[in-house]
Amino acid sequence: xxxxxxxxFLLFFLPFxxxxxxxxxxxxxxxxxxxxxxxxxxxxxxxxxxxxxxxDNEGQIINRFFDNLDFPSGLCxxxxxxxxxxxxxxxxxxxxxxxxxxxxxxxEEIFNxxxxxxxxxxxxxxxxxxxxxxxxxxxxxxxxxxxIDNDTVTDFVTDVNNPYGVYYDExxxxxxxxxxxxxxSFIKSINPDGGEISTLFYNSGYLEGIILDNSGNHYLSSWxxxxxxxxxxxxxxxSTFGWKYEISNNHNRPFGMCFGKDSVLVxxxxxxxxxxxxxxxxxxxxxxxxxxxxxxxxxxxxxxTNSSTDDFLTTGNLSTIKVPGDSVYSFYDNLxxxxxxxxxxxxxxxLNNTSPYELSTSYLIAINLNTNQVVMETEIESSDSFLQFLxxxxxxxxxxxxxxxxxxxxxxxxxxxxxxxxxxxxxxSGIVYNMYDNKFVFxxxxxxxxxxxxxxSDLNGNITDTTATLETELRDVAMVDSSxxxxxxxxxxxxxxxxxxxxxxxxxxxxxAEPNGLSYNRYxxxxxxxxxSNELSFIDFSVxxxxxxxxxxxxxxxxxxxxxxxxxxELEDLKEKSIDIRVFDLSGIQIYxxxxxxxxxSPTLPINLNDVxxxxxxxxxxxxxxxxxxxxxxx
Numbered sequence: 001x002x003x004x005x006x007x008x009f010l011l012f013f014l015p016f017x018x019x020x021x022x023x024x025x026x027x028x029x030x031x032x033x034x035x036x037x038x039x040x041x042x043x044x045x046x047x048x049x050x051x052x053x054x055x056d057n058e059g060q061i062i063n064r065f066f067d068n069l070d071f072p073s074g075l076c077x078x079x080x081x082x083x084x085x086x087x088x089x090x091x092x093x094x095x096x097x098x099x100x101x102x103x104x105x106x107x108e109e110i111f112n113x114x115x116x117x118x119x120x121x122x123x124x125x126x127x128x129x130x131x132x133x134x135x136x137x138x139x140x141x142x143x144x145x146x147x148i149d150n151d152t153v154t155d156f157v158t159d160v161n162n163p164y165g166v167y168y169d170e171x172x173x174x175x176x177x178x179x180x181x182x183x184x185s186f187i188k189s190i191n192p193d194g195g196e197i198s199t200l201f202y203n204s205g206y207l208e209g210i211i212l213d214n215s216g217n218h219y220l221s222s223w224x225x226x227x228x229x230x231x232x233x234x235x236x237x238x239s240t241f242g243w244k245y246e247i248s249n250n251h252n253r254p255f256g257m258c259f260g261k262d263s264v265l266v267x268x269x270x271x272x273x274x275x276x277x278x279x280x281x282x283x284x285x286x287x288x289x290x291x292x293x294x295x296x297x298x299x300x301x302x303x304x305t306n307s308s309t310d311d312f313l314t315t316g317n318l319s320t321i322k323v324p325g326d327s328v329y330s331f332y333d334n335l336x337x338x339x340x341x342x343x344x345x346x347x348x349x350x351l352n353n354t355s356p357y358e359l360s361t362s363y364l365i366a367i368n369l370n371t372n373q374v375v376m377e378t379e380i381e382s383s384d385s386f387l388q389f390l391x392x393x394x395x396x397x398x399x400x401x402x403x404x405x406x407x408x409x410x411x412x413x414x415x416x417x418x419x420x421x422x423x424x425x426x427x428x429s430g431i432v433y434n435m436y437d438n439k440f441v442f443x444x445x446x447x448x449x450x451x452x453x454x455x456x457s458d459l460n461g462n463i464t465d466t467t468a469t470l471e472t473e474l475r476d477v478a479m480v481d482s483s484x485x486x487x488x489x490x491x492x493x494x495x496x497x498x499x500x501x502x503x504x505x506x507x508x509x510x511x512x513a514e515p516n517g518l519s520y521n522r523y524x525x526x527x528x529x530x531x532x533s534n535e536l537s538f539i540d541f542s543v544x545x546x547x548x549x550x551x552x553x554x555x556x557x558x559x560x561x562x563x564x565x566x567x568x569x570e571l572e573d574l575k576e577k578s579i580d581i582r583v584f585d586l587s588g589i590q591i592y593x594x595x596x597x598x599x600x601x602s603p604t605l606p607i608n609l610n611d612v613x614x615x616x617x618x619x620x621x622x623x624x625x626x627x628x629x630x631x632x633x634x635x
Contacts, residue, residue, distance in 0.1 A: 022061050023061070024041065024061075025043045026043060026273060027042065027255075027256075027269070027273065028043070028044065028270060029074050029209075029256030029268060030256050030258045030266055030268050031076065032077075032261070032266070037056070037057040038055060039059070039258070039266065040052055040055075040075060042074075042256075043072070044071055049068050050069035050071055052072065057260060057261040059275055065082075065107060066109075069084065069086050070088045070089065071089065071090055072087070073086075073122055074123060074136075074166075075125075075256070076133065078129070080103065080104045081101045081111070083102075083125075084100045085100075085115070086098045087120070090121060091139055092119075093119070096115075096116055096117050096120065097116045097137075098114050098115060099113050099115050099133065099135070099146060100112050115135060116153075120137055121137065121139040122135050122144075123136040123137070123165070124166055124209055129170075131147055131148050131149045133148065134156060134175050135166065141159060141161055142155050142156075142157060142158045142160065142163070143155075143156045143157040143163050143166060143175075156194065161181055162178065162181065163177045163178055163179065164180055164208045165178040165209040165221075172189075173191070173192065174190065174192070175190050175191070176210055176218075178207040180207045181206070182206065183204070184202060185206055185222075186200075186201065186202050187210065187220070187241065201241035201325050203220070203244075205222055208221040208222060208254065208255050209221040213259060216239035218237045219235070219237075219265060221251070221257055221267060222235060223253055229271045230250075230251075230272075231251075231252075234246070234247055234251060234257070234276075238536070239511065240537050242536050243287075243328045244327050244328070248276065250276075251269050252270070252274070255267075255268045255270045260277070264279050287306060287319070287328065287534045289306060289309050289532055290531065290534070291305045291307035291517055292304065292389060292476070292517035292519075293518070293528040293530050294519050295519050295521045295528065297343075298345070300322070300615065301320050302519065303319070303320050303341060303343070304319050304341070304530055304536065305317075305318060305319075305341055305517075306318075309337055309339075316335050317331070317335055318332040318367075321536070323616055324526065324538035328536070331372070335352050336353060337352070337354070337355065337356050339351045339353060339386075339387060339388050341517075342390050342391060342392055347366050347367070347368060348366070348367045349364060349390065349398065350365050350366075350367065359384065361379065361385065362380045362385040362402070363377055363378060363379055363380060364378045365378075376416070378418075380418055381402065381405065385404055387402055387403075387409075388400075388401045388428070389429060389430045389476055391432050391440070396413045397411065398410070398411040398413060399411075399421055399431055399433070400431075406426055406428070407421070407422060407424070408422040408431065408442065409421060422461045422463065425442075426445060427446070427447070429442070429445060429476065430477035430478075430488070432477050432478055436482045438459060439459070440456065440458075441454065441477055442477065443455075443474040443475065443476075443487065445474065450473075451471045452469070452470050452474035454468040454474070454477070454487065465502075467502035472491040472492050473491045475490050475516050476488045478520050480497075481522060484497050484498060485498040485500070486498075486520065486527060487505075487518075488517070488518055489515065490516060490532065493510060493512070493513050493514065494507050494508065494510065494515070495518070495539075511535075512531040512537060513531060514533050515531050516530050516531060517530040523584070524618065526540060556570075557569065557570040561631075562632075562634065563632070566607070566608050567606075567632065569581075569607060569619070570605075578596070579598060581594045581596060581619075581620075583617050583618065583619050583620070591609070592609060614634050616631055616634075617632045617633075619631070
């Protein structure tokens with residue numbers, strides 16, 4: 001807990017709060033006993049000893065469960081024993097910290113062992129349910145692993161800045177922990193047996209606690225990026241940390257969390273001596289049947305449609321996300337059931353259906369991304385229509401698939417006229433214009449045969465080939481540079497990578513159900529994927545071998561990353577070799593170029609980009625016929 005660094009003097013200036021012996025006072029952590037339907041909360045105190053409170057499932061205090069603690073913090077409940085971290089003092093002290101076990105039935109201490117020596121402050125903890133506890137120490141910047149069977153303490157992770165939150169991810173068998181700071185924080189992971197540490201997520205401002213729900217979604221408490229108490233958020237992210245959003249932002253120094261009765265999320269508000277019970281943490285999610293996704297190369301943002309296509313009463317909207325892992329924000333709300341997206345320069349085209357799948361009037365809407373204003377709204381079909389995806393050719397025409405009317409529509413942007421381009425196609429869905437071969441590629445699905453087809457046509461609407469038939473339902477199709485097509489399979493939860501000739505493919509497995517819309521970002525080499533299961537993910541396509549005259553590798557160490565524009569690169573296998581270093585912004589403009597020789601005695605090279613603005617950049621290093629590539633984030 002970072003506050004104790006300045007709480008030593010803050011506590012003297014806080015207004016005196018008269019507390020009873022059974023009050024919440026600087027609550028740090030909370031656990032829920034689902035058998036007895038009761039909560040246990042660790043509390044600091046200044047004029048009293050620290051203590052554990054017992055609460056009923058409505059949050060009402062039952063009694064003071066355990067007394068005579070000092071500065072208790074993290075809690076774990078295993079079977080019938082409540083484990084408590086107890087710090088004898090706060091930062092800068094000379095006393096050790098302990099792990100205590102308390103029998104829930106008797107309320108008696110049955111276990112007590114020293115975890116760390118002087119100059120320590122233990123924060124939150126977790127267990128892997130195999131007799132091991134993992135406890136963060138934010139003063140010594142390490143995580144301890146304590147094995148209760150052998151009564152042994154080892155340094156599990158060292159040199160980690162402020163590991164306030166530690167949590168065992170049972171789904172993926174990994175330990176998640178925070179690496180927290182005032183300006184930028186990370187969620188990192190490590191196997192319970194140790195090994196390589198992976199960085200999964202970053203956040204502007206402090207991160208404190210972290211827990212998971214049964215679906216693998218993460219919940220993060222944050223103290224923000226300043227020292228002003230209050231109005232601080234709790235975030236929810238998906239299982240891959242592909243996006244986040246605030247589920248609540250009225251907290252005061254939120255710290256430990258747990259799930260209680262009926263999956264209510266309970267948050268300890270350390271700063272104002274309270275608990276928050278969040279019944280609606282899953283309400284109003286930022287994703288509601290997300291349909292399509294597109295990347296704007298001017299603002300460097302992804303846009304996606306929330307179609308709400310299973311609900312006649314719920315309307316959809318447009319959302320936006322800056323980079324993978326960032327917050328999802330609403331961009332435009334005045335839509336019904338939006339589906340396909342296409343971005344051309346500063347204009348975003350979106351298909352809008354007045355009802356899901358039937359009895360729908362369908363529109364094409366154009367929104368200026370610079371002004372957020374609608375600049376065109378045209379009716380495409382007056383009834384019994386459901387528009388899905390769209391693409392654009394080089395002569396200012398849009399091509400739109402209509403699932404219910406079994407056709408592809410041509411919309412002339414110059415004359416704003418509508419005409420049938422191809423008719424008699426069974427449920428057409430994804431469509432892309434291949435400017436290299438001057439043809440269209442689209443998917444079609446037969447309900448009768450339960451199979452999909454990949455079809456090509458020329459610019460006059462003449463079908464030239466049915467190149468693939470698969471016993472599944474295919475949705476969107478996107479093109480990767482001039483080399484590959486990507487096709488989403490909503491039935492088998494896969495993405496197919498077809499070669500340009502469409503005669504063979506490989507399979508990319510995805511993490512979520514019902515992949516739908518696809519967007520390839522040619523600068524960051526990411527595939528943005530929307531899923532009808534209310535998910536969004538980003539796949540690094542470079543690992544799948546985009547065609548390039550070089551052999552691509554991501555084995556390049558960049559640290560720190562994110563950074564302030566000054567960072568180091570390290571390439572152990574390129575000692576005593578000449579290399580070519582280039583950095584590009586997301587518009588593809590080269591902003592840095594230097595040739596270097598990596599010497600055996602000094603394989604680390606510093607890079608200085610402190611004169612560039614904040615944002616994401618692409619670092620490329622060419623050595624012979626090998627291309628090393630990584631993303632660099634400047635904050």
